[in-house]
Amino acid sequence: MSLTTLRAVLFAAACAMCFAGESAHAQEPINSPAATQPSTGRWVVRQQVKYLEARRHPITGDDDFSKVVSWTNIAYGVAHNFSMNLSIPIEHERYRDASGARHRDTGLADVTLMGKLRLWQHDFGPIDTSRFSLLAGVEIPTYDHPFSSRGANPIIGGVFTHVHGRHGVNLSGRYKFNTGRGTKFNLGGGRGKADALLYDASYLYRLAPAQYDADTLGAWYGVVELNGIYETNGDNELFIAPGIMYEARTWTIEAAVQIPAWQDLDRRGKTRFIATLGVRLLF
Amino acid sequence: MRFFFKFFLFGMLIFSFGCETTPKSSSNDRTALTDTAPIDSPTATLVVHGMGCPLCANNVDKQLLAVPGVQRVNIDLGNGEVKVHLAETGRPTKAQLARAITESGFTLVSIATP
Numbered sequence: 001m002s003l004t005t006l007r008a009v010l011f012a013a014a015c016a017m018c019f020a021g022e023s024a025h026a027q028e029p030i031n032s033p034a035a036t037q038p039s040t041g042r043w044v045v046r047q048q049v050k051y052l053e054a055r056r057h058p059i060t061g062d063d064d065f066s067k068v069v070s071w072t073n074i075a076y077g078v079a080h081n082f083s084m085n086l087s088i089p090i091e092h093e094r095y096r097d098a099s100g101a102r103h104r105d106t107g108l109a110d111v112t113l114m115g116k117l118r119l120w121q122h123d124f125g126p127i128d129t130s131r132f133s134l135l136a137g138v139e140i141p142t143y144d145h146p147f148s149s150r151g152a153n154p155i156i157g158g159v160f161t162h163v164h165g166r167h168g169v170n171l172s173g174r175y176k177f178n179t180g181r182g183t184k185f186n187l188g189g190g191r192g193k194a195d196a197l198l199y200d201a202s203y204l205y206r207l208a209p210a211q212y213d214a215d216t217l218g219a220w221y222g223v224v225e226l227n228g229i230y231e232t233n234g235d236n237e238l239f240i241a242p243g244i245m246y247e248a249r250t251w252t253i254e255a256a257v258q259i260p261a262w263q264d265l266d267r268r269g270k271t272r273f274i275a276t277l278g279v280r281l282l283f
Numbered sequence: 284m285r286f287f288f289k290f291f292l293f294g295m296l297i298f299s300f301g302c303e304t305t306p307k308s309s310s311n312d313r314t315a316l317t318d319t320a321p322i323d324s325p326t327a328t329l330v331v332h333g334m335g336c337p338l339c340a341n342n343v344d345k346q347l348l349a350v351p352g353v354q355r356v357n358i359d360l361g362n363g364e365v366k367v368h369l370a371e372t373g374r375p376t377k378a379q380l381a382r383a384i385t386e387s388g389f390t391l392v393s394i395a396t397p
Contacts, residue, residue, distance in 0.1 A: 027335050027336050027339075036335075036339075036388075037388065038342065039342035039343075039345070039346055039386055039387040039388050040346070040386040040387075040388075041349075041386075042342060042345060077388075080385055080386050080387070080388050081388070118388075121333070121388075121390075123332035123333025123389060123390035124332065125332055125333075125363075126330075126331070126332055126334065126360065126361065126362055126363030127333075127334055127335045127336075127360060127361075127363070128332070128333070128335070129332070129333040129335050129389075163335035163336075168335065211361055212359075212360035212361040213359060213360070213361045214357060214358070214359035214360075214361070214364075216337060216360050216361070217337065218337050219336060219337055247336055247337050247338050248337055248338075249337045249338060249340060249341040249344070250338075250341055252338060280338075282338055282341055282342070
């Protein structure tokens with residue numbers, strides 16, 4: 001990790017402290033956002049490990065891609081309706097180039113600082129709620145080649161969450177203005193030269209318990225997500241992602257697999273699948 | 284694009300400071316918000332809406348336990364009842380409990396004392 005990278009990380013951390021805060025949690029899907037956030041002064045730390053495999057790159061000819069990402073998200077509740085998120089991805093990438101030689105790299109990809117402002121809330125029952133939040137942030141370059149896009153990329157979007165009884169629905173859209181040169185392979189999408197629209201829908205069903213009571217300490221959820229990435233160069237990829245999640249009062253564990261449902265890609269390798277394991281802790 | 288980026292960053296700055304204001308109340312129990320007399324019973328029962336999951340309940344729990352005079356909190360997610368056990372002396376006011384619920388991000392429906 002270079003000195004420039006280290007500076008970028010420290011800068012991002014300082015920004016997070018200065019802005020005093022954000023983030024995520026309850027009834028939140030595994031691969032996409034929800035309009036929920038930690039209460040004032042509380043922290044949620046989320047750690048995910050993702051494993052991705054992708055096919056041959058259509059331009060460079062490199063093949064047999066795999067990537068492991070350690071994705072750390074720190075969220076802080078600044079106010080009852082505003083939180084800040086800092087996401088730090090450390091990546092390990094392996095691939096075979098056109099001549100057959102194998103390569104591997106490890107580094108820090110661009111970190112993301114994101115604010116979440118809840119603009120509307122309607123709590124219509126003990127466990128029933130509808131909420132809408134505005135998302136705005138920036139991807140801060142680490143300049144760690146080949147993982148950094150080498151540009152500060154603004155992100156803006158919105159997310160709607162509806163929880164009614166055992167059912168939860170989340171809908172979100174985020175637009176990323178990519179200002180840099182893009183990452184070398186843009187594995188998984190959204191980190192190339194072209195701007196990207198990330199669109200997600202998710203459904204969560206509480207498997208157990210059927211009814212909450214005073215003794216409820218946790219709950220199991222089945223999750224199905226649709227995660228899409230459209231890039232303005234014409235590439236489009238949509239995943240369907242079944243998953244499962246156990247949520248206790250101070251922690252959550254989660255697992256999901258993203259499988260391609262539709263791929264129209266000319267400028268990056270097609271993703272075979274992405275597997276995700278994660279844990280969340282509320283402080 | 285550069286102009287847009289500067290505009291965006293400026294907007295983010297305003298956006299961030301704009302959120303540092305005192306939160307608006309999300310309480311349906313308006314009388315509780317202005318009740319500044321210490322609660323004169325050992326317990327208080329709050330009804331809270333919007334706690335969609337166990338992790339949500341923990342936010343309420345932690346906010347209430349940070350209020351001076353609150354000793355223990357029991358939450359029934361099924362009916363939204365939050366029972367607050369108070370200290371013998373230095374008990375909080377209903378307004379303090381209402382503010383704690385507001386800070387947790389949920390809606391207070393009522394506060395009752397026996």
